[in-house]
Structure formats: C-alpha cells, structure tokens
Amino acid sequence: MKLTLILSAVALAASLQSAHAADKIRIATEGAYAPWNFSGPNGTLEGFEIDLANDLCKRMNRECEIVAQNWDGIIPSLTAGKYDAIMAGMSITPKREEVIAFSTPYAAAINSFAVLDDSDLAGLPMAGKPLSVDSEAAGPVLEEIAKLVGGKTVGVQGSTTASSFMEQYFKDAADVREYKTTEEHDFDLVSGRLDAVVANATVLAAAMEKEDMAGTKLAGPLFSGKVFGMIGIGLRKEDTALKADFDAAITAARADGTVKTLSEKWFKLDVSPQD
Numbered sequence: 647m648k649l650t651l652i653l654s655a656v657a658l659a660a661s662l663q664s665a666h667a668a669d670k671i672r673i674a675t676e677g678a679y680a681p682w683n684f685s686g687p688n689g690t691l692e693g694f695e696i697d698l699a700n701d702l703c704k705r706m707n708r709e710c711e712i713v714a715q716n717w718d719g720i721i722p723s724l725t726a727g728k729y730d731a732i733m734a735g736m737s738i739t740p741k742r743e744e745v746i747a748f749s750t751p752y753a754a755a756i757n758s759f760a761v762l763d764d765s766d767l768a769g770l771p772m773a774g775k776p777l778s779v780d781s782e783a784a785g786p787v788l789e790e791i792a793k794l795v796g797g798k799t800v801g802v803q804g805s806t807t808a809s810s811f812m813e814q815y816f817k818d819a820a821d822v823r824e825y826k827t828t829e830e831h832d833f834d835l836v837s838g839r840l841d842a843v844v845a846n847a848t849v850l851a852a853a854m855e856k857e858d859m860a861g862t863k864l865a866g867p868l869f870s871g872k873v874f875g876m877i878g879i880g881l882r883k884e885d886t887a888l889k890a891d892f893d894a895a896i897t898a899a900r901a902d903g904t905v906k907t908l909s910e911k912w913f914k915l916d917v918s919p920q921d
Contacts, residue, residue, distance in 0.1 A: 677714030770866030801831030
C-alpha cells in the first residue's frame with residue numbers, strides 16, 4: 647500500500663512538472679537586428695519583437711524565456727528542439743514553410759537600398775515611395791534600377807528575403823555579396839567596400855541614427871511583395887497547439903492596436919499587416 651502511494655505521488659509530481667514545463671515557452675531571436683531585436687547597453691534583449699513576445703506570452707498565460715541565437719543556425723536549432731519558437735524578423739516564405747510552420751503574420755516586411763550620400767546610386771528612382779515588386783508598375787522601375795546597379799557590389803544578409811530579392815531581380819546586374827549580419831554589411835558600406843546594401847528599411851533607418859553610419863541614406867523605393875513575404879513566428883510543424891495559441895494572441899494584439907502601438911514606438915511607422 648505504501649509503495650502504491652509513493653508511486654502515485656511520484657507520478658503526480660511528474661505530471662505537475664510536465665504541465666509546468668508546457669506552460670514555459672522558449673523563444674529565439676537574433677539579437678542583432680535593431681530595432682526589431684537587439685542587445686541593449688546592459689546586455690538585455692530589447693526591441694519591437696521583445697516587447698511583442700512578452701505581450702503575447704501574457705495573453706497566453708505562459709512564462710516566456712527569450713534567448714539570442716545566430717541567424718544562420720536559427721531554423722536548424724528550432725527543429726532540433728533547442729527552443730520552441732522564433733521571433734526574429736523572419737518572413738514567411740514557401741522555402742521556409744517546407745521546413746517549419748508559421749503563425750499568422752504580425753508585421754509586414756519593407757526593404758530598401760542603402761548607399762553613401764555621395765554615391766551615384768543615391769538618385770535611384772522612386773526614393774522613399776512604396777513599390778510592390780509584384781505590381782505591373784514595378785517592371786520598368788526594376789529595369790531602370792538593374793541598369794544603375796550594373797557592375798556594382800551590393801551587400802545582403804545571407805538566407806534572407808533581401809538576398810532572395812537580389813537573386814531574383816538583379817543577379818545578372820550586380821555582384822551580390824552575402825554577410826552573416828546586417829551590421830557586417832553596414833560596416834563594409836561605410837568603409838567603401840560596397841556600393842549599396844539591401845535590407846529591411848526599418849533596420850537600415852535605425853542603423854543610420856548611429857554615428858558610425860553617418861553619411862549614408864536610403865535610396866530607391868520601399869519594396870514589398872511576395873518575395874519579401876509577411877513576418878510571423880517560426881514554429882515546429884508538429885506544435886499545432888502552440889501555433890493556435892500564438893495565432894489567437896497575435897490576432898487579439900492586432901485587433902486592440904497593441905501591434906500598431908509597438909510598431910510606432912520602435913519604427914515611427916505602422917508595419918502591422920494590413921488586411
């Protein structure tokens with residue numbers, strides 16, 4: 647009888663421990679993609695996605711731990727079980743959907759060129775104006791840009807929609823150089839080793855507020871479209887219950903204006919998805 651009680655107590659404790667563990671979510675972010683996610687002066691993670699992740703976890707009544715993970719290993723580490731979700735400015739693309747699942751979108755991806763102020767690329771057409779690369783109007787603009795970047799060296803972060811964009815539209819024109827982080831290609835731009843970079847426009851704009859990016863500017867259109875996708879939370883395909891929880895939390899955060907408020911706080915513009 648005592649043995650039965652002991653075994654029952656052990657089983658109950660194990661069950662409670664398992665339930666508690668299920669309530670905790672480990673979320674990975676890059677930590678080098680300001681203002682979406684970055685390490686602050688004291689080493690703590692900050693940014694739009696950090697604030698949003700904490701809000702979503704409160705809505706789900708879950709304890710969350712947010713950890714930094716290098717971009718080039720972020721998906722393999724998710725599928726290996728190192729953490730439960732990715733919030734790292736990751737666009738939802740068909741190629742990524744072959745490997746992982748995504749939540750409903752929480753942000754739109756807008757990309758742009760960045761160049762030196764005195765560059766001959768500073769006059770790229772449609773400066774600061776939105777342009778969907780899928781629209782009929784995009785064709786002539788992209789052709790003109792292809793001529794202007796012909797023979798130029800353009801930096802992108804590897805395994806991103808920016809690199810896919812350059813591959814799809816300008817691979818026969820520009821020499822595209824891939825980097826591990828946006829910070830690395832920004833440094834090479836300022837140092838004169840690149841003629842331009844392509845990245846998320848909000849990330850570039852934030853970088854340009856720093857002293858070491860003085861003398862740079864955004865150039866050309868603010869690109870959107872299928873190649874850039876929408877931004878969502880990356881999840882393992884089998885974690886359908888967790889996806890449902892995140893979907894509900896994101897939908898609520900969009901509906902009550904939280905996503906818009908956090909977007910304007912960090913980006914000075916609203917990048918929440920527009921239905």
